[in-house]
Amino acid sequence: MAATAHPLRLSLSEIEYRAEQSLLTISLRLFLTDVNEALVFDPNSAALAFCQPNESPNAVPLLLSYLYDYFYVKANGERVDLRIKSKTLSGEGANQALVLLIESEQAPPLRSLEIHNTVFTDLFFDQSNIVYLDVDGELKSFMLNKETPALRFSY
Amino acid sequence: MLRTLKFFVSLLLLSAFLASCATAPDTADTAQPAAETEAELIARALAIHDRVLTLDTHADTPLRMIEPGFDLAERHDPNETGSKVDYPRMKEGGLDAIFFAAFVAQDIRNDEGHQKAKELGLQMIDAVIESTETNAELAGLALDPEDAYALEKAGKRAIYLGIENGYPIGGDISNVELYYDKGVRYITLVHSTNNDLADSATDSKGPEHGGISPFGEEVVAEMNRLGIMVDVSHGSDEVFYDAIAVSKAPIIASHSNARSVTDHKRNMTDEMLRLMAENGGVVQLTMLSDYLRTAPENPEREAAITALRDGMKPASEMTKEERQAMRAAFNDINKKFPNPPATVEHVVDHIDHIVAVAGIDHVGIGCDFDGGGGIEGIFDASEVMNITIELVRRGYTEAQIEKIWSGNLMRVFRDVIAVAEEMQS
Numbered sequence: 001m002a003a004t005a006h007p008l009r010l011s012l013s014e015i016e017y018r019a020e021q022s023l024l025t026i027s028l029r030l031f032l033t034d035v036n037e038a039l040v041f042d043p044n045s046a047a048l049a050f051c052q053p054n055e056s057p058n059a060v061p062l063l064l065s066y067l068y069d070y071f072y073v074k075a076n077g078e079r080v081d082l083r084i085k086s087k088t089l090s091g092e093g094a095n096q097a098l099v100l101l102i103e104s105e106q107a108p109p110l111r112s113l114e115i116h117n118t119v120f121t122d123l124f125f126d127q128s129n130i131v132y133l134d135v136d137g138e139l140k141s142f143m144l145n146k147e148t149p150a151l152r153f154s155y
Numbered sequence: 156m157l158r159t160l161k162f163f164v165s166l167l168l169l170s171a172f173l174a175s176c177a178t179a180p181d182t183a184d185t186a187q188p189a190a191e192t193e194a195e196l197i198a199r200a201l202a203i204h205d206r207v208l209t210l211d212t213h214a215d216t217p218l219r220m221i222e223p224g225f226d227l228a229e230r231h232d233p234n235e236t237g238s239k240v241d242y243p244r245m246k247e248g249g250l251d252a253i254f255f256a257a258f259v260a261q262d263i264r265n266d267e268g269h270q271k272a273k274e275l276g277l278q279m280i281d282a283v284i285e286s287t288e289t290n291a292e293l294a295g296l297a298l299d300p301e302d303a304y305a306l307e308k309a310g311k312r313a314i315y316l317g318i319e320n321g322y323p324i325g326g327d328i329s330n331v332e333l334y335y336d337k338g339v340r341y342i343t344l345v346h347s348t349n350n351d352l353a354d355s356a357t358d359s360k361g362p363e364h365g366g367i368s369p370f371g372e373e374v375v376a377e378m379n380r381l382g383i384m385v386d387v388s389h390g391s392d393e394v395f396y397d398a399i400a401v402s403k404a405p406i407i408a409s410h411s412n413a414r415s416v417t418d419h420k421r422n423m424t425d426e427m428l429r430l431m432a433e434n435g436g437v438v439q440l441t442m443l444s445d446y447l448r449t450a451p452e453n454p455e456r457e458a459a460i461t462a463l464r465d466g467m468k469p470a471s472e473m474t475k476e477e478r479q480a481m482r483a484a485f486n487d488i489n490k491k492f493p494n495p496p497a498t499v500e501h502v503v504d505h506i507d508h509i510v511a512v513a514g515i516d517h518v519g520i521g522c523d524f525d526g527g528g529g530i531e532g533i534f535d536a537s538e539v540m541n542i543t544i545e546l547v548r549r550g551y552t553e554a555q556i557e558k559i560w561s562g563n564l565m566r567v568f569r570d571v572i573a574v575a576e577e578m579q580s
Contacts, residue, residue: 008215008527009237012260014271029262040470041463041485058471069475092359095347122482126237128218130260132271141275143222147236151223 009127016134019108026102051089074114116150200547204540210252210561212439213410215526216240217257217279228290233535239524242293244537252303252313269325276323300565320346331377341384354391356420366393379403382575404574405567410441410521413508432513437563439521442528444497456492496531503545519564
């Protein structure tokens with residue numbers, strides 16, 4: 001796999017449910033250049049300045065508006081509210097990623113979970129979105145893309 | 156247009172090949188015939204391609220295997236899905252054998268991160284094994300060099316396993332044997348950022364260990380003991396020198412090119428190439444444009460993008476419809492002014508250079524399909540015969556082409572097994 005400017009288009013998301021804590025946690029790891037391209041049409045734009053002291057007030061609203069169309073999780077048939085608990089930058093240069101942590105209260109029982117992830121498929125026809133799913137310690141990993149945008153699990 | 160052109164080229168190649176079959180010699184290890192036409196040259200090249208074992212040492216196809224419904228037995232359109240390898244296209248391209256490398260994107264370097272990486276790595280490996288079992292009439296899992304020759308003889312694709320990035324080993328040395336038992340026969344020590352084993356060539360934070368870490372040295376020793384090839388692609392230059400010094404068996408670079416030809420940190424200097432030859436190892440050429448040539452300027456695209464951005468209102472003030480229209484406009488520019496791709500000529504320029512510096516016994520092919528690899532003329536597994544055609548065009552003999560396509564890598568593979576047997580005895 002290439003390393004420069006990540007020519008294999010990837011994103012990574014981790015979705016974890018803990019019944020004991022009534023907690024659904026979503027972690028999204030997106031390349032910052034892809035985020036900038038998707039939101040302001042310029043991969044190297046500094047206009048939004050995510051996680052910087054001068055972060056634009058438009059940064060989060062634009063991001064949430066984008067994610068609304070391309071990423072969602074439905075628990076028991078209800079769309080989970082994507083309220084960002086924290087966001088950080090990880091790595092540097094072309095490999096720098098924006099890491100979002102989203103937490104949502106979700107009382108048991110969890111009967112179904114639907115995950116839709118087509119982030120950046122509007123930019124790249126070959127975008128691959130890897131999803132790690134952990135429901136009370138039961139792990140599954142899969143890839144979503146333009147061809148397979150969503151998966152649903154019943155419990 | 157491109158697809159139409161490719162169709163006609165394919166027809167030409169097929170016609171030339173069929174026309175030549177009746178007269179093709181048993182062996183083409185001879186000088187180029189005088190006054191050979193283009194069609195005759197292509198036919199000669201395809202006949203060689205058919206006779207030698209063709210082995211690609213690097214494809215990230217296991218990542219595709221976790222896509223629900225993805226089936227290696229089905230033919231996929233690379234322009235629609237991005238998929239570059241499946242059994243039907245391997246057969247079309249005359250690609251006999253391939254290393255499927257389980258790649259796990261690096262996350263947090265702690266026990267939890269390592270465990271998740273291990274789970275995903277094993278899931279990918281199991282998916283590959285299951286595919287070979289389900290499609291036993293098309294392919295088989297290969298564990299040693301002889302398996303590939305036997306499978307080729309049976310008309311089946313030989314599927315080897317590798318791991319790209321030592322991150323899923325975590326801090327547990329016993330995982331190396333677990334992966335070996337699964338069928339893994341090479342491990343790339345590191346990927347695009349430093350891990351607990353070694354420094355990356357491309358980590359913007361710079362070196363962390365000054366090459367291979369003490370734990371990484373233990374991992375290399377364990378790989379030597381088991382018979383797993385040590386892969387230094389993606390490693391820093393110091394990782395290469397450390398691997399040469401530490402490994403008791405020859406090493407490989409499963410997908411790297413020559414830095415003298417294309418100045419990139421992922422490529423290998425002439426000094427490294429010479430040391431690779433002394434080591435008895437092999438450098439496998441990869442089909443990534445940025446590693447094959449310096450990207451040429453694209454002023455038309457830049458001008459069009461700038462003009463579009465200049466007339467654009469702030470993204471935060473756009474309606475959803477305006478955003479969609481703007482995205483379509485940018486996508487149109489990218490289609491209209493694509494960056495000039497690397498070509499098969501660039502690939503063989505690198506091969507020529509490595510042969511000149513290290514010798515014919517130390518170069519091979521590792522395309523990096525499904526990991527970003529794929530260039531004009533070698534876009535997916537169905538087009539790898541174009542490498543052989545260009546090699547023949549430049550005067551390489553069948554014996555040399557056999558070494559490039561598989562002989563060199565198999566020699567290293569056998570040496571690695573011999574070292575393991577010696578260590579275990």
